[in-house]
Amino acid sequence: MNTTAPLPPFLATQKLTKQFDDAKAVDEVSLSIQRGEIFALLGSSGCGKSTLLRMLAGFESPTSGRIILDGQDVSGRPPYERPVNMMFQSYALFPHLNVWDNVAFGLRREGLAKSDIQARVSEMLQLVQLHDFAKRKPHQLSGGQQQRVALARSLAKRPQLLLLDEPLGALDKKLREQTQFELVNIIESVGVTCVMVTHDQEEAMSMADRIAVMSKGQVLQVGTPQEIYEFPNCRFVADFIGNVNLFEGVLCEDEVDHCAIDSPLGRLEVGHGVTGTLNMPVALAVRPEKMRVSKVRPDVSHNLMQGVVQEIAYLGAHNNYIIKAANGQLVKAMQANTSRHNDTPITWDDEVYFWWYDDAGVVLRS
Amino acid sequence: MPGRRFVISLPYLWLTLFFALPFLILFYISFVDIGEDLAPFKPLWDAQGVLHLKYENYWSIFKSPGGGVLFDTLYVEAYGRSIAYAFVTAFLCLLIGYPFAYFLARSPERYRPALLLLVMLPFWTSFLLRIYAWKGLLSDFGIINQTMMALGLIDEPIYMLYTDISMLVGMTYVYLPFMVLPLYANLVKLDVRLLEAAYDLGASPLRAFWLVTVPLSRRGIAAGCVLVFVPAVGEFVIPSLLGGPENIMIGRVVWDEMFSSNNWPRATALAVIMIAVIVLPLALFSKLAPSTQDSVRP
Numbered sequence: 307m308n309t310t311a312p313l314p315p316f317l318a319t320q321k322l323t324k325q326f327d328d329a330k331a332v333d334e335v336s337l338s339i340q341r342g343e344i345f346a347l348l349g350s351s352g353c354g355k356s357t358l359l360r361m362l363a364g365f366e367s368p369t370s371g372r373i374i375l376d377g378q379d380v381s382g383r384p385p386y387e388r389p390v391n392m393m394f395q396s397y398a399l400f401p402h403l404n405v406w407d408n409v410a411f412g413l414r415r416e417g418l419a420k421s422d423i424q425a426r427v428s429e430m431l432q433l434v435q436l437h438d439f440a441k442r443k444p445h446q447l448s449g450g451q452q453q454r455v456a457l458a459r460s461l462a463k464r465p466q467l468l469l470l471d472e473p474l475g476a477l478d479k480k481l482r483e484q485t486q487f488e489l490v491n492i493i494e495s496v497g498v499t500c501v502m503v504t505h506d507q508e509e510a511m512s513m514a515d516r517i518a519v520m521s522k523g524q525v526l527q528v529g530t531p532q533e534i535y536e537f538p539n540c541r542f543v544a545d546f547i548g549n550v551n552l553f554e555g556v557l558c559e560d561e562v563d564h565c566a567i568d569s570p571l572g573r574l575e576v577g578h579g580v581t582g583t584l585n586m587p588v589a590l591a592v593r594p595e596k597m598r599v600s601k602v603r604p605d606v607s608h609n610l611m612q613g614v615v616q617e618i619a620y621l622g623a624h625n626n627y628i629i630k631a632a633n634g635q636l637v638k639a640m641q642a643n644t645s646r647h648n649d650t651p652i653t654w655d656d657e658v659y660f661w662w663y664d665d666a667g668v669v670l671r672s
Numbered sequence: 673m674p675g676r677r678f679v680i681s682l683p684y685l686w687l688t689l690f691f692a693l694p695f696l697i698l699f700y701i702s703f704v705d706i707g708e709d710l711a712p713f714k715p716l717w718d719a720q721g722v723l724h725l726k727y728e729n730y731w732s733i734f735k736s737p738g739g740g741v742l743f744d745t746l747y748v749e750a751y752g753r754s755i756a757y758a759f760v761t762a763f764l765c766l767l768i769g770y771p772f773a774y775f776l777a778r779s780p781e782r783y784r785p786a787l788l789l790l791v792m793l794p795f796w797t798s799f800l801l802r803i804y805a806w807k808g809l810l811s812d813f814g815i816i817n818q819t820m821m822a823l824g825l826i827d828e829p830i831y832m833l834y835t836d837i838s839m840l841v842g843m844t845y846v847y848l849p850f851m852v853l854p855l856y857a858n859l860v861k862l863d864v865r866l867l868e869a870a871y872d873l874g875a876s877p878l879r880a881f882w883l884v885t886v887p888l889s890r891r892g893i894a895a896g897c898v899l900v901f902v903p904a905v906g907e908f909v910i911p912s913l914l915g916g917p918e919n920i921m922i923g924r925v926v927w928d929e930m931f932s933s934n935n936w937p938r939a940t941a942l943a944v945i946m947i948a949v950i951v952l953p954l955a956l957f958s959k960l961a962p963s964t965q966d967s968v969r970p
Contacts, residue, residue, distance in 0.1 A: 399869075400870075
């Protein structure tokens with residue numbers, strides 16, 4: 307039991323809502339974000355994450371609800387009066403100014419002394435390693451360089467809150483992986499609290515300390531990447547993040563430390579208890595990497611099934627199998643290639659056993 | 673490809689026939705002598721094939737023959753006045769046209785076609801009729817004076833017609849669409865996210881306008897100013913109908929020389945100088961203007 311009071315959140319939204327005509331883009335979202343953390347809003351397009359971000363920035367005014375930043379209510383303030391800076395998806399660099407002037411733009415609005423501005427811009431450009439490009443105009447830079455200018459510009463004013471709108475969206479895959487770590491390193495070295503919006507779960511999982519999964523204007527689950535992945539709280543979250551197998555059934559046994567589900571594929575044993583009523587419809591979520599596959603019958607007593615291999619994808623680092631179970635359900639399984647030699651190769655139309663251990667699955671009630 | 677050559681040559685042919693050739697004819701006439709009897713000018717070569725170039729046609733524009741100070745002729749005065757008025761017209765068009773174009777560019781898309789139509793609607797009516805309409809508005813017994821007297825705001829009519837003011841009003845009115853349309857074309861391409869970025873970095877809407885919108889609309893401003901300034905210099909009808917006798921502009925002077933004095937050589941010389949005065953700075957201007965990209969696509 308935690309006896310110390312939790313720290314008040316650095317950034318909090320209180321039942322934040324945005325209504326457009328007949329649709330609620332953001333529906334009573336209440337979030338608590340800690341100082342210095344990187345927080346991701348994850349969801350597919352139309353879920354309201356961008357609208358929420360724009361409300362934090364001040365470009366949209368909330369229909370109802372409040373935004374509290376470091377104890378101050380900033381809900382009604384225009385963007386130029388908030389200690390918040392945003393890095394736009396399209397970078398929005400001023401095409402008529404060079405790199406130096408772009409980064410200095412915000413500082414000049416503050417009325418700092420010339421020498422201070424000089425020092426700060428220099429510091430920012432060193433941070434993103436673009437000092438040699440200071441005199442160039444945006445159209446003379448590559449996409450990755452433009453992004454770094456946008457980042458330097460958004461950090462120049464030492465904002466209390468940094469907002470990132472799909473930060474890696476415009477980059478190609480190779481550059482994306484590299485930039486992910488660079489970005490996090492820079493943000494953490496500066497120590498600024500950061501809220502990012504993305505539809506790419508990999509981006510969210512690798513960059514964020516905590517993630518909020520959103521759909522239709524509402525937040526479905528908030529947690530660390532591991533919590534979201536291993537302990538999803540509903541079918542949508544389980545299915546949205548990574549791949550998952552969902553076995554539908556009814557709860558037939560429920561104890562403190564274990565339970566069981568009656569499903570078309572037989573009785574499924576689960577290694578954790580569920581607070582629910584018997585015979586309620588539930589689904590068991592099992593991630594493909596926890597699904598074991600073998601042509602040889604394993605020595606397990608339950609959660610063991612047989613099926614026919616429908617599809618195989620050899621992806622170098624691992625194999626993806628799609629197995630047709632007895633009731634026709636397609637089950638996904640993933641095995642890492644830990645050895646360079648494949649002793650019992652599995653191929654199409656093979657009859658295989660697939661199973662998982664008790665603690666590998668999560669019961670979902672919604 | 674022969675077909676391609678043919679198609680490309682058509683505009684060149686057009687320009688040659690209707691632009692280069694007339695100009696060359698003008699140029700030719702500006703070097704000859706006044707003709708005898710009814711002929712407007714003498715040929716450049718006489719019966720023996722000797723060339724007679726009359727440079728005095730040009731020289732007399734800048735210096736009165738038989739003494740006088742250089743550049744102190746009514747011609748130079750008329751040039752100066754025309755350029756000054758054209759300049760002021762361009763400035764007034766910019767002052768009125770910029771907010772107009774800005775409002776147009778930022779209005780909801782469904783209203784824009786109708787609003788653009790309103791801008792271009794005056795072109796559907798006769799140019800001359802519109803100028804006469806201004807006479808009707810501005811004259812001593814015109815609508816403005818009558819309304820103000822009826823309301824008791826003034827006792828005697830304000831003398832507005834045939835002055836600098838009435839001429840500038842007419843010029844600005846007529847040339848306004850030429851400023852609005854290029855400005856609109858430029859402003860409508862402005863990326864709103866750039867303004868959002870400016871707000872985000874602490875610029876108030878006014879500052880963002882001055883620091884982002886205006887610099888990025890430089891090209892539109894230049895295009896609009898050129899489209900207003902160049903024809904305004906040679907404007908003939910509006911000064912004649914709305915301007916006073918002291919506002920003689922170069923267009924009127926050329927007309928007088930051509931048709932009243934029947935002095936084609938001097939008239940063409942005046943025209944050639946006018947073209948040089950306008951075209952040369954423009955050519956330099958376009959060479960010097962730096963090229964920037966209006967937006968950056970990541």
